[in-house]
Amino acid sequence: xxxxxxxxxxxxxxxxxxxxxxxxxxAIRAHKRLRLQVVAAGAHFLAPxxxxxxxxxxxxxxxxxxxxxxxxxxxxxxxxxLGRGVEGFARAFTRLKPDWVVVLxxxxxxxxxxxxxxxxxxxxxxxxxxxxxxxxxxEAMRHAxxxxxxxxxxxxxxxxxxxxxxxxxxxxxxxxGSPAIDGLLRTKPMTDQQARRLGDPEIVLLHHPAGLEPYFxxxxxxxxxxxxDKSTKGNVLILAPNHDPGRxxxxxxxxxxxxxxxxxxxxxxxxxxxxxxxLRRVARKHGGFLIGNSSAGLIEAAALGVRVVNVGxxxxxxxxxxxVVDLVLPYPDELPMLxxxxxxxxxxxxxxxxxxxxxxxxxxxxxxxxxxxxxxxxLRKRNTY
Numbered sequence: 001x002x003x004x005x006x007x008x009x010x011x012x013x014x015x016x017x018x019x020x021x022x023x024x025x026x027a028i029r030a031h032k033r034l035r036l037q038v039v040a041a042g043a044h045f046l047a048p049x050x051x052x053x054x055x056x057x058x059x060x061x062x063x064x065x066x067x068x069x070x071x072x073x074x075x076x077x078x079x080x081x082l083g084r085g086v087e088g089f090a091r092a093f094t095r096l097k098p099d100w101v102v103v104l105x106x107x108x109x110x111x112x113x114x115x116x117x118x119x120x121x122x123x124x125x126x127x128x129x130x131x132x133x134x135x136x137x138x139e140a141m142r143h144a145x146x147x148x149x150x151x152x153x154x155x156x157x158x159x160x161x162x163x164x165x166x167x168x169x170x171x172x173x174x175x176x177g178s179p180a181i182d183g184l185l186r187t188k189p190m191t192d193q194q195a196r197r198l199g200d201p202e203i204v205l206l207h208h209p210a211g212l213e214p215y216f217x218x219x220x221x222x223x224x225x226x227x228x229d230k231s232t233k234g235n236v237l238i239l240a241p242n243h244d245p246g247r248x249x250x251x252x253x254x255x256x257x258x259x260x261x262x263x264x265x266x267x268x269x270x271x272x273x274x275x276x277x278x279l280r281r282v283a284r285k286h287g288g289f290l291i292g293n294s295s296a297g298l299i300e301a302a303a304l305g306v307r308v309v310n311v312g313x314x315x316x317x318x319x320x321x322x323x324v325v326d327l328v329l330p331y332p333d334e335l336p337m338l339x340x341x342x343x344x345x346x347x348x349x350x351x352x353x354x355x356x357x358x359x360x361x362x363x364x365x366x367x368x369x370x371x372x373x374x375x376x377x378x379l380r381k382r383n384t385y
Contacts, residue, residue, distance in 0.1 A: 013109025068081045085109060101114070209247055
């Protein structure tokens with residue numbers, strides 16, 4: 001008789017985290033002892049990008065859990081969306097009956113799914129636990145998910161050490177690397193024709209809300225554009241910020257600038273493969289930069305050798321490679337100095353990073369297949385001290 005496969009429900013709620021989860025999902029789908037269920041949630045359903053279409057193109061969707069509502073982006077709105085998510089995930093997991101629920105990172109979609117699964121007695125596997133990054137409520141939610149989770153799939157040794165110091169059993173903590181690194185170098189640089197459609201940028205600006213009051217989110221975005229105006233001459237592609245409180249103010253500033261000048265262009269969304277292809281082109285052809293406060297600057301860009309200016313405190317505390325310099329506030333007299341410093345970093349040193357070897361997806365799939373999700377010693381959480 002053929003052995004029963006272990007069912008793994010992977011939760012995806014955002015465009016960025018879906019890109020990181022892709023190699024994990026593919027490895028689960030390819031593993032003979034695992035069965036993949038994809039649960040799509042949260043920001044995937046929000047206009048204008050509606051990135052649910054990318055999820056649908058890649059995998060059958062086993063369940064959908066809408067959470068946020070269009071035009072409602074305050075922190076109180078996020079709290080209400082979280083409540084809708086917990087209920088929606090509870091309904092979905094009751095119907096799907098997964099053996100594992102897999103979440104990544106620190107957003108409300110992951111927190112809602114981990115809460116519903118853990119309270120319902122379903123084993124939770126958490127990718128990228130133990131990281132440090134201030135974000136909006138990221139640090140608190142990431143560590144809260146760690147305490148809800150049963151299997152910890154840390155991206156780096158430092159993150160695994162933090163998880164163990166939080167009282168999680170060492171035998172359930174594994175360093176797997178970041179799935180963000182998987183398969184990056186198989187993506188070819190963007191062609192001239194593809195790049196021209198985006199203005200052939202030398203600089204990519206990816207800047208998200210950082211937990212400030214809405215007015216100040218907009219003011220920081222203005223300062224950043226002002227600094228870029230005064231410090232650079234190349235074309236700039238601005239990618240729209242994610243759906244966190246403060247997005248509307250940042251997006252308004254970006255949209256106004258893109259109407260005023262030809263060298264700034266705005267894209268609401270790039271599929272992950274296009275984003276990686278663009279970064280490879282920016283690094284290879286232009287020796288250009290990624291500027292902003294996205295984790296992509298510290299992880300994917302490090303593996304690709306892209307020079308990065310990390311702005312503000314959103315990623316404060318996160319490990320970073322030699323491709324990154326930090327800019328606390330985007331003053332126009334500081335930015336050119338940092339750009340010159342980055343240009344002096346030898347190309348060979350730019351790819352030094354702590355995030356693994358690009359084989360995280362298969363490693364995670366093997367751990368899910370070899371760990372019993374119904375073992376009482378796994379499911380009954382107990383602090384080690």
